[in-house]
Amino acid sequence: MLIPIRDHNPSSQRAYVTYALLAANVIIFFLYFPLFSDDYALMRFFQQWGMLPARLSAGQGYETLISHQFLHGDLLHLGANLLFLWIFGDNLEELWGHWKFLAFYLICGLAAAGLQYATEPQSMIPMVGASGAIAGVLGGYFLFYPRARVDMFLFLIVIFRIIPIPAWLVLGSWFVLQLLGGLGASPEGDGVAYWAHAGGFIAGLVLCLPLWLRKGGPRYWRACDGHPPHGEAQYRYVKTSVPVAGRAMRSRPNPWRK
Numbered sequence: 653m654l655i656p657i658r659d660h661n662p663s664s665q666r667a668y669v670t671y672a673l674l675a676a677n678v679i680i681f682f683l684y685f686p687l688f689s690d691d692y693a694l695m696r697f698f699q700q701w702g703m704l705p706a707r708l709s710a711g712q713g714y715e716t717l718i719s720h721q722f723l724h725g726d727l728l729h730l731g732a733n734l735l736f737l738w739i740f741g742d743n744l745e746e747l748w749g750h751w752k753f754l755a756f757y758l759i760c761g762l763a764a765a766g767l768q769y770a771t772e773p774q775s776m777i778p779m780v781g782a783s784g785a786i787a788g789v790l791g792g793y794f795l796f797y798p799r800a801r802v803d804m805f806l807f808l809i810v811i812f813r814i815i816p817i818p819a820w821l822v823l824g825s826w827f828v829l830q831l832l833g834g835l836g837a838s839p840e841g842d843g844v845a846y847w848a849h850a851g852g853f854i855a856g857l858v859l860c861l862p863l864w865l866r867k868g869g870p871r872y873w874r875a876c877d878g879h880p881p882h883g884e885a886q887y888r889y890v891k892t893s894v895p896v897a898g899r900a901m902r903s904r905p906n907p908w909r910k
Contacts, residue, residue, distance in 0.1 A: 654804045654805070654806055654807075654815075655735075655804065655805045655807070656735070656736070656739055656802050656803070656804055656805075656822060657735075657739075657803050657804070657805050657814070658739055658802075658803050659739050659740065659743075659800055659801065659802045659803070659819070660800060660801040660802075660803070660816070661743050661797055661800040661801075663742040663743050663745070663746040664746065665746055667741060667742035667745045667746070668745075668750055669745050669750045669751075669753050669754045669757075670737060670738070670741035670742050670745050670753075673737060673741070673754075673757065673782075674734055674737060674738060676722060677722055677724070677730065677733070677734060677782055678730070678734070680722045680723065681723075681724050681727075681730050684697060684723075688726075695778075698723065698725075698778040698780055699778050701716055701719045701720065701723060701780075702716060702719075702720045702723055702778030702779055702780040703716045703717060703720040703765050703768070703769070703778065703779040703780070704716065704775075704776065704777075704778045704779075705768070705769045705772050705773050705774065705775040705776075705777075705779075706773075706774050706775060706776050708769060708773075709773050709774060717761075717762055717765050718758065718761070718762075720765065720778070720779055720780050720781070721758070721761040721781070721782050721784070721785050722782065723780035723781065724780060724781055724782070725780055725781065725843075729781060733781060733782045733783055733786055734782075736786050736789070736790065737782065737786050737789065739802070740786075740789050740790060740793045741753075741786075741789050743793060743796070743797065744756070744789050744792045744793060744796075744860075747792070747796060747860075747863065748863070756788065756792070756856075756859055756860075757785050757788065757789065758785065759788075759855065759859065760784065760785045760787065760788020760789070760791075760852045760855045760856050760859065761782070761784050761785030761788070761852065763784070763788070763851050763852060763854070763855030764783070764784020764785065764787060764788070764845075764848040764849065764851040764852035764855065765779065765784060765848060765851075766851060767847045767848060767850065767851025767854075768784070768845050768847045768848035768851065770847075771834070771847045779845050779848060781845070783845070783848060783849055783852070784845070784848040784849060784851060784852035785852060786852070787830075787848075787849045787850075787851075787852030787853040787856065788852040788853065788855050788856030788859070789856060790823050790826065790827075790852075790853055790856065791823075791827075791852070791853040791854060791855065791856025791857040791860070792856040792857065792859070792860035793819060793823065793856075794819060794820060794823040794824065794827075794853075794856075794857065795856075795857055795860050795861065795864055796860065796864060796872075797819055798818065798819055798820035798873075799818050799819065799820065800818070800819045801816040801817065801818060801819070802816070802817055802818070802819050802822045803815070803816055804816075804817050804822065823853075827849075827850065827853050830846045830847075830849040830850045830853070831846070831850055833846035834846035834847045834850055
């Protein structure tokens with residue numbers, strides 16, 4: 653398992669909108685958290701405020717195209733989304749500016765919902781989560797900082813490592829997995845809105861393209877070789893008091909969607 657924990661791409665200003673989005677998602681989640689003790693009440697809530705394709709097809713619930721972006725199916729869903737927003741959001745906010753970044757974020761969420769709706773216009777399964785909007789952030793980051801390093805935490809049974817990997821590989825692989833998931837998803841689904849993720853990522857790329865061109869396009873890449881133009885963060889690793897186990901001596905033989 654590989655989990656992103658940080659990038660080597662510090663921003664030079666405070667990401668107020670990113671912080672506000674993080675806070676809004678957490679606050680809203682805990683406002684309806686008591687509903688998790690009642691499955692029926694929770695489903696009614698998600699049907700009311702989540703993006704329900706069949707409801708949109710009936711000409712209702714257009715407000716859910718925004719509201720679904722601030723709802724999450726459980727703590728793991730919330731935590732995973734906010735981790736990606738925390739790592740990558742500040743750099744896109746710095747590029748766009750605060751209010752334009754907010755508009756960019758919400759439009760990516762709308763595009764994500766639109767593609768998911770187009771694939772299942774009569775679905776009765778509500779879609780919730782900020783994943784589509786955050787996927788747009790990933791798409792923009794992929795365009796601007798393809799060679800920025802992202803620290804990935806490797807967890808493999810008893811192996812724990814932090815591995816720096818270029819952003820183009822991390823985010824490009826993630827996007828390909830969403831496409832494969834969408835193409836191979838069963839009719840019943842597995843609870844993941846793959847096409848919403850793909851739609852948000854594509855929207856982020858497309859929306860950032862004019863900004864990238866204004867900054868010089870390919871010349872912007874050549875100027876910094878795909879790395880952050882202000883220099884990468886350098887993290888210092890220190891030894892801890894945790895003992896390292898050596899090789900054992902052989903002796904006696906002794907086990908919601910989005």
